[in-house]
Amino acid sequence: MYDEVIDEFFDEIRIEDPRVPELCNKTSELSPYSILLNCLQRNFGLNGANIDSRLVTQKNQKNEFVMSVGKHTVQVQCKNKKDGKQRASQAILQKLHPHISSWGSLLRLYGNMSMQTMREKKAEEQEITLLQSNATVNQPNTSIINKLKEEMLKLQEIKNSIQPIGKFLPPEDVALPSASGIDLNNVDL
Template sequence: MAEARIESAEEKKKETSLDPDQVKEYCERLFEFRTITIKKFKSWKEKRRHLNEMKRQSRPALPSTTKLITCPIPAEKQDTRSSQKRKEFVLNPIGKSYLCILHEYTQHVLKVQPQYIFKELENAQTPYSATVVINNVEYGIGEGSSKKMAKLEAAKNTLKILLPVLIKVKEQQEEKQQDEDLSFFDEIKIEDPRVAELCNKAALPSPYQILLECLKRNCGMGDTSVQIDKKMLNNQKSEFTMKVGKHTASVTCRNKREGKQRVAQAMLRLLHPHISNWGSLLRLYGDSSTRGFKERKQIPEIQATTSSKTNNQVLENLKTQMRKLQMQKDAIKSKGKLRLENTAIPGSLAQIDLS
């Protein structure tokens, strides 16, 4: 039989009740708590200053590596009606085109709107020309395959005159952006079968194009001719073998298009044993391949005068020349024949057609 206990009413209350810490621990298991700091202000001025500071901190901040360009505003262009005169304008070129930057600069610094003069050229590759006019003064001129491209090129050439430091900043940002794009391929091996598809989606040169550029730049290695042989195997597969000089590479694929790219990757791996990722090859040969394509697009000056004309103009010129030849032929009329007799040789005659 259990013994009876003697306890006071206060002890009984403590035993059957929860203290504040136990209540808090129990509630934290059921609910999510948030700590709120209450700040007291002595005046409304301090409160407004605190609220403005909180709003300023809540605004998104630019990265620490962002390069801003400060443009001084001429004294005659400053707004005299405002109590706070702006003596300079801060320009952020990140993510903006040359056309957008030009309009932003002219509107805030020069207080004018740029105008454009378009012309049509006798050039099949760049049939349009654009000229930027600011305050009745012509600045940059650009050419392009469309009016939009010509306008963009003219804006870039104008910024080279007005803000030459901006061009350097933009070029550095483009190089950095390109390097960040190529960083994705640093984790991909040269023999990876996804390389050709990824390069196609990223608008980068294919493995076979990279191989051709490699052989073009390193012609001193000897015979740089590419020879690809195909051998049929079982299960609808084929073996592709590439020979470049003394190097030979082989891969097994299902179709010719994939085999051409895969065997080019294997050959690049043999030619560059010290390089393991595809990003390094893009940095090594990608830019030069693009520059080589631009150089090949340039035609000699003699051919440019002919190729710049359209087909209709060439036909019209041919017709004009044919008409002139026909008129010259019709203008020639025969005036008879002259017969000469040689007295030294009796009976000999010479006949000349007079025309």
């Protein structure tokens, strides 16, 4: 419940909002740089070594932080290197996700809750792997069959709990996008 309130709060904050690092720190969410690392690891198998960054001191005691990831390079004004690293991470994340506008959306994709979901998924996969060891040659694996039945019942409960609001009828003057979803899960790096 608490995480949902935080996500909704962050839905009101744009990705490049300068308050994001401080707000993440106060709510125990991952920093923009950590979110960037998660994004690169999940989508491209890259780690922090693939990020080039440097602090450039300019005239009038102003600093600029430059960060490059793949073909994307950003330059942000900052107070110091730590501030620049976070702000530049936000700018790179915005370039990688041009269709996303709020920090809450990025948290759902790469934040603490997404990490928990990934751990739960891995644990379920390991459970199924262990159930496979209960198999007897030329016999049905009742452990796997029972697990499958249990998961199907969960899906049925979810399906039954969803009540349709009605049927969507788009306005006649609005062109709907094509049904192709080929590029929806790809981030351009």
